[in-house]
Amino acid sequence: MGAPVIGVTSYVEESSTGIWHDMEAVWLPDAYIAPLRSAGGLVAVLPEQDPAHVADVLARVDALYLTGGYDVDPAAYGAAAHEACDAPRAGRDAWEIALVREALAQGMPVLGVCRGAQVLNVARGGTLHQHVPDVVGHDDYQMGDAIFRELGVSVLPDTLLARLHPLEREVPMYHHQAIDRIGEGLVVSARSVHGLVEAIEDPEQVFCLALQWHPEHDELTAVWDGFVAAARAHAAR
Structure with missing residues (x-):
């Protein structure tokens, strides 16, 4: 069986590099995808585009990885924006929401x-x-200033995350928003020392896990190994 292909979401933002300045660019910090390579996965970057094409795109990959970035537009969940919110990226929001819905449907x-x-x-x-x-x-x-803070999390037993991560541990944090009301079919699989939701998953799926912290800046590899193994198994099916 060949290496599974992981579809990875990305930024489309104004960027500068070398002689090129203030240009729209598809980009993503390599830290997000280095653990996938180490775990044996291949990477296909999925910048925002017409959500009508999500099924065609997902037909060509074996798993979906939703990376970090700017705040989700509060309009997407029916709320007015807080003054601290980033300017909305409506195109990226629509694309990624459509991607994850289709991926889970499959x-x-x-x-x-x-x-x-x-x-x-x-x-x-x-x-x-x-x-x-x-x-x-x-x-x-x-x-x-891109400073990650180590804070403690408690992982709930009898979850997918508990099979891949210690139940009590400090992890690298960098977020000013967090999950409030849990979405349909999802369960909490970790909370911070202050009670914030730090991980969710869908127990009805073979592998559907989301971490509020940044495992790409952590030395543990089990989450990445488990995800790539699930992608390989999906490809085989």
Whole structure:
């Protein structure tokens, strides 16, 4: 069996590199995909495009990985925007919500990280806390200047995540939003030391897991190994 192909969502943002300045670019920090390569997966980047094409795109990959990025537009879950929210990326939101809905309808393995966890929850009808400091009273979850803060999480037993991660551990955090009302069919699989939802999953799927923290900046590999193994099994089916 060949290496499975993982479809990975990405930014489409103004960027500058070398002699090229202020141009629209498809890009993604390599940290997001390096663990997939190490686990034996191949990567296909899926920048935003017409959501009508999600079935055609997913027919060519074996799993879906929802990466991090800017805030999901609160309009996607029927809320007015908090003053701390990023400017909306409506095209990316629509594309990724359509991708994850179609992937789960097909029983395809899905992994979400940071924004990816929020996209999964919103796609299932859930909502978000738009500014975590309003909930917990401090900025520890997003220190700024790309500084990841190690905070403790408790993983719930008898979950997919519990088979891939220690039940108690500090993990790298960087988020100012978090999951509020849980989407339909999803369950909480980890909470932070302050009670925030830090992981969700769909127990009816073979592999549907989303982490609010950043496992790509963690030394543990079991989540990546498990995801790529699920993609390989999906490809075989």
